[in-house]
Structure formats: structure tokens, C-alpha cells
Amino acid sequence: MMSDMTKLSIPDIPFSIIAETPSYLVVAKPAGMPAVPLKTGGKGETLLDAVADLYPDVRSVQGRNEWEGGVVHRLDTLTSGLTVIARTDEAWWALQAQQTAGLFAKTYAAWSFGRQDDEMFPPGFPSEIVYYVTKDGLFLRSSFRPWGVGARAVRPVCEDATGHGASKATDTIYETTIVSHEKGPGKLNTFHVQIYRGFRHQIRCHLAWYGFPLVGDSLYGGEPNDRLGLFAEKVEFEDPYAHERVVYTLGSMFFT
Structure with a gap:
């Protein structure tokens, strides 16, 4: 429920x-x-x-x-x-x-209740999150590859990745900067994130990789809602x- x-x-x-x-x-x-x-x-x-x-x-x-x-x-x-x-x-x-x-x-403003159950976390993500922190925020960093039936989703690919997944990755490395992260009532998390070069589903995928799938984003493991928590x-x-x-x-x- x-x-x-x-x-x-x-x-x-x-x-x-x-x-x-x-x-x-x-x-x-x-x-x-x-x-x-x-x-x-x-x-x-x-x-x-x-x-x-x-x-x-x-x-x-x-x-x-x-x-x-x-x-x-x-x-x-x-x-x-x-x-x-x-x-x-x-x-x-x-x-x-x-x-x-x-x-x-x-x-963008983004809303998440966090990852609810590790077993429900979508497969295909690298086991380690690649990020670095500066005075300007936390930077999530990867290329991307298509994923799933009809390539409806994407998955991050680390720069040092090898094998089949790496061969299908984009040539460009994309960064998503978490400028701020605020915890609200209950499990609600509010993020403000910034991108300069964007890829399909970049923010949705990167935040899910970080452990915070967006509200309403069932494609990346988010809790159901009638709207996607991304603005x-x-x-x-x-x-x-x-x-x-x-x-x-x-x-x-x-x-x-």
C-alpha cells in the first residue's frame, strides 16, 4: 500500500x-x-x-x-x-x-522520496556512483547507453567501463550538478540541479543512480504519482x- x-x-x-x-x-x-x-x-x-x-x-x-x-x-x-x-x-x-x-x-527542481527498497531498484546501474564535490555542488558524471525494451530508458556508463555496455555508450560525458538538497516532511527530498549539456532522461537517471528516483518516475524506480517530480x-x-x-x-x- x-x-x-x-x-x-x-x-x-x-x-x-x-x-x-x-x-x-x-x-x-x-x-x-x-x-x-x-x-x-x-x-x-x-x-x-x-x-x-x-x-x-x-x-x-x-x-x-x-x-x-x-x-x-x-x-x-x-x-x-x-x-x-x-x-x-x-x-x-x-x-x-x-x-x-x-x-x-x-x-531544475526535482522531488524524491528516496529509494524505498534495494530489491526494487532498477537493474543495469553501475555498482559505484561516480561523483565529485566542489563549492558549487555535487557533480554526478557519466556517459549513457540505451536500456530496456525498445530502449525506453537509459543507464549511466562510467568512464573506465569496459565490455558490451561500454561499447554502446555515448562518446560524450554528461554531468548533473546537485546545487542544493533539502529534506522536507517525512521522506521528501527537494533537489535543485543544473545541467549544461543534456541527454535524454539525464537528470532522472542520474538522481536514480544517486539513490533518489523522482516522484512519479516508475521507469527509474520512483514511487507512483500522477505527475513527474521534475520542473x-x-x-x-x-x-x-x-x-x-x-x-x-x-x-x-x-x-x-
């Missing part, structure tokens, strides 16, 4: 345009809305479609994949919060270059037109 603590309320964030500039938009994505259409799916009820209804230019941006339009960084369907969408080809490539160079910062609360980058460092924040005011 689930404990009362699994009833953490994570409110829905409505779709809205947070900021508008000549070269990009900052948008709040609701949980449950895909960021972009499937490659073969055409148009649909996605964030890109909703934004393109208001700003048609975002669909004509020619980035890495034509069906993704000007979306600079995708949020998982279950994740809510801020994302950036370019309005021009030049802005898209400039913002991608910042991500590659580690200059595009994304901060993109801040983005920071250089405006590709004004060439000034900008910060956009939703903050945790939506959460109680």
Missing part, C-alpha cells in the same frame, strides 16, 4: 509565452505535452504546434531535424517548465553552439541578438 507521502501535489503548469524577442521565445511547457512531433507523426498536440499557432516562424527554422522546428532543447513529455524556441536559423545554431560549449545553463525552473544563456547574458526563471512558487 502506498504511503501518504506518495500524494505529493505537483500542480499543472499552463502553456504560456514567458518572453518574446526577435530571435527566440521562452515558453512554459505543461506536463504531459510532447515538446515536438514524432518524426513520422507530422503535426499534433505538441509544444511546437502550440507555439507555431502564435509564431509561425518557429516551424520554418532549419535546425538539426526539420520536424523539431526551432526547439533548442527538448523537455521530456512528463517534465514541465521552461524551454527555449528559436525564431531564426541563426539563433538556433548560436544557442546550440552555447550548449555544446557548456554555456547554456538549465536548472525546469530556470534557463541562462547569451542572447544571440543582443549578445548579453540573460536569465529567465519560473521558480518553485508553483509548488507547495
